[in-house]
Amino acid sequence: MRMSEGVEWGVHCCLVLAWLDDLAPLPVGRLAEVFDLPPEYLKKQLQPLAKAGILRSEAGARGGYRLGSDPEAISLMDVVTAIEGGTDPFQCTEIRQRGAGRAAAPGEFAHPCGISKAMRKAELAWRRELASQTLADLIADTPASAERRTRRFIERTA
Amino acid sequence: MRMSEGVEWGVHCCLVLAWLDDLAPLPVGRLAEVFDLPPEYLKKQLQPLAKAGILRSEAGARGGYRLGSDPEAISLMDVVTAIEGGTDPFQCTEIRQRGAGRAAAPGEFAHPCGISKAMRKAELAWRRELASQTLADLIADTPASAERRTRRFIERTA
DNA sequence: GCGTATGTACTCGGATAGGGAATGTCCGAGTTAATAGGG
DNA sequence: CCCTATTAACTCGGACATTCCCTATCCGAGTACATACGC
DSSP, rough: OOHHHHHHHHHHHHHHHHHTTGGGGGGGHHHHHHTTHHHHHHHHHHHHHHHSSSEEOOTTTOOEEHHHHHHHBBBBBHHHHOOOOOOSSOOOGGGGSSSGGGGTTTTSSSSSSSSHHHHHHHHHHHHHHHHBBBBBHHHSOOOOHHHHHHHHHHHHHH | OOOHHHHHHHHHOOOOOOHHHOOOBHHHHHHHHHHTTOOHHHHHHHHHHHHHTTTEEEOOOTOOEESSSGGGGGGHHHHHHHHOSSSSOOOOOOGGGGGGGGOTTTTSSOOOHHHHHHHHHHHHHHHHHHOOOOOHHHHHHHOHHHHHHHHHHHHTOO
């Protein structure tokens, strides 16, 4: 079970866009330079963020991406869900109903099995933590020197 | 991000082995019949459980698998870790140090970035929930009819 | 009848192919800005 | 000098290859039981 690296790229790019909102919109190529990433592939990873409304895209010359909402209104959960999809990590295929389960009384499988419930509970705790962290919180935990350095980097290659 | 289906298979098989400990050891083929699963592939999924000590294997005729410990001592976290591996879902590749990060002052990257810390915190909450659920808890949440049915199924094809 | 040696059947363990999703790359549609021409 | 039409460059969006990991399968090593033989 491994999360796509696009999540890390997406969150970092969101932070940059939050820092440099006054310079928005920023094209993908510029963002790729900030982190030395393959531009085409980074674009593919940011597309679902735009489709989810987390990023706002502008076409044409001087176009690019800007943050779609305030940093306080975007949580880590939003970014993860947009890129990874909303499917649960644990997929219950109801194998309890197969084989020996064929002979079960009707209604015995009305409720989800204990394994599925336990997994859902754990995933819910995970989601709750992700939802409690906003981009603004992440910015507060990041040294201001990083923002200044990134701003200089972008303005230098303008 | 999708968890291997082997986890579901493994936990269900552990429950069966806990129920029918007096009939142990049970060969993989018998367990596969209980859930109508491909026997060879199920065996491959149970192997890491045996390597981790969660299951105890016995070779030769009348051999098979038995539970390695008491159901109270085996948690969902143990099973998930054994099959999925202990690696974290979110892999931080430190892209903050690339590109614009090259010009950072030494020591700025001594601590993990806020994104990584937030992800770790969420994963820790997830692991904590999984670790708090033991096989005994799952058995308590499962109707006794399922155990009786499974026992009859095994004894019938003995 | 009893003990022993042998053979056979059954088990797990690791090594070997196949399929689908994530990764990586490409081209086309649309928009903006600059530019050149005319008034 | 100003306005407008045209052109050209730049952007995102989606469609197309490639690689890697999960899925699925196979063969070999080891063990216990059953059997046959000798005593």
